[in-house]
Amino acid sequence: MKCKHPLCIEKCREKAKLNTDAVQCKCIEDIGIFIWEWSPAHSSPDTKITNDNKDILFHPCYSSGTAAVRGTVPFERNLHYYWEVQMTSNMYGTDVMVGVGTAKVVFSDWKFRFCSLLGIDSQSWGYSYHGLIQHNKLVRKYGSKFGLGSSIGVHLDMNRGTLEYFLNRKPLGIAFTGIKNQELYPMVSSTAAQSAVRLTCAVSEESTLQMLCLGFIAKHKNLYQSYQQIPGLKRLYERKYFWIVPNFEEDKIKRLANLEDSLMCPLYYENFLKSHKKLRTTPWFPSDFSSDVDTSDSNVSNASSDYDTQ
Template sequence: MNFFHVPSGFVGTEVNKDFNIFCSDKCLKKLVDGTLTCNCGEYYQYYEWAWDNNNNNTDVKMSRKGKHVIFHPTYSSGTAVVKGNKIFQQNCHYYWEIRIMSELYGTDVMIGVGTTGFNFADRRHEFCSLLGIDSNSWGYSYHGYIQHDKLVRQYGSPFGMGSIIGLHLDMCNGTLEYFLNRKSLGVAFKDLKGKELYPMVSSTAANSTINICCCISRNPTLQLLCLGKIVEQRNLYKQYREIPGLTKIYDKQYIWMTPQYEVDEKKRLAELDEEVTLSLVNKFDYTKCTNMNIFLEDDDSMSEDLFSSYPLDTHEYYV
């Protein structure tokens, strides 16, 4: 499977806002070996787990107590993986954020989860899109697609240097939702309830670097359920946002609680556009056009545009 190369989070001397909405152009001057040194966008900094460094993997270099990772620090000979040092418990909400600190390129860089049965060591010397390559892993690629059990689906936008990828794992309902720069991309995977899962990141790119911005867990409470209902109602959510003290508390406790209106609106507009196109095609009755000259008597450009919009075989209708 061949994919295009995604450019860096920076273009020339300016920040590429398609990927990186947090950094300023000044951050370019502080790059070290092509890696960001700023902490732009890393607001929360709560840590309940880190990456597991017990396997002594030479393909990965860790620092900052397992929160900072460099994949393939010398050169890349395949696919490297990091796994969290704590398993996710059932009936609990988990949210964590991964910040991309370097340019991404090559076969794939993926962020997601995997079970205890996911044997990633066998793919160490292969260049592959690892997370989601079997039934024991789920991943979101920097190319913009998601993968599980070798099934690839287009999902969100590509991401790169400076992007922050958030993940909300709902172990009460068994769903995994991704966020790109703190905007929800919608639920990516379902049917995860009852599985023993770890956070994971895989990379084939030499010197690709990531940070953990935060990683928190929350038990399902009446407070959480009520906030979930508030977020679903546009007017109610607007009233809720007008209470500064309340929002300040809950924004930190339930980082993933953001409205889906923007995601739903884009989906609605796409469906509406498709409906309008189909409607125009269905309303145009070609069988009533008994003489082609009725089009040619008018402006040539109009008739040309019309037929280019409806590329049917005219011999079938003009006899």
């Protein structure tokens, strides 16, 4: 059976050393850079970390709650971080999540509780295999569901304080903002027995003019197509900034939404004017009121004056 990752270039599925459902795929590990790894010292007891601290097996026998692991080093301010994890087993159960959190996240509190751990409080942010994101118990729809063979990329901009996810290297858009004044660690969590996750790359870059220019080019289809036609330039930057990729499909959806608004707003405004005009032409007094009451009377005049000023 072929690995489900779209970047695979050969048949790479074989029986896993961790469990029979895992995928031993190395098709996206060509980056070869790992500035951090998973920390055995900062992991739930119900986890097994192997392969030079890159592979995690959650709940090797059976699951009685939620287990999690964090990275070895915190992220520094004013840097860009990108890392990818691959789902090397089937995803099922309450939740499997990828994200970040502070050192205040206590994994042992959830040892005997099944939960969506990352984002359950204000100290963590997470993307669920159900296609949802969560922070401080606030959950919203974000991207597609992911499972066996899926690659989840995470771009953390510690300069702007934004977090964006990628599914099989397709950008899903900004998930979280306002997190640059935190000391954060990469984290993964799972409630599923014998679920497995592999770290496939972990890089960091300073914010440079090159990066800013490439980010600008990636937002404009014509510029990006011209950039793709310059082989030397493309090869020079695609390895260093391989995670800066366009999402023209999302831009198309936004343009269609804006077009719909531009077409519908005049209609709404016209209906509003008609209803507003109708309200203004409706007499304030009942039709039979003026025949029974002399509106020139000072008491009536004072009463209406009091009404207007309140």
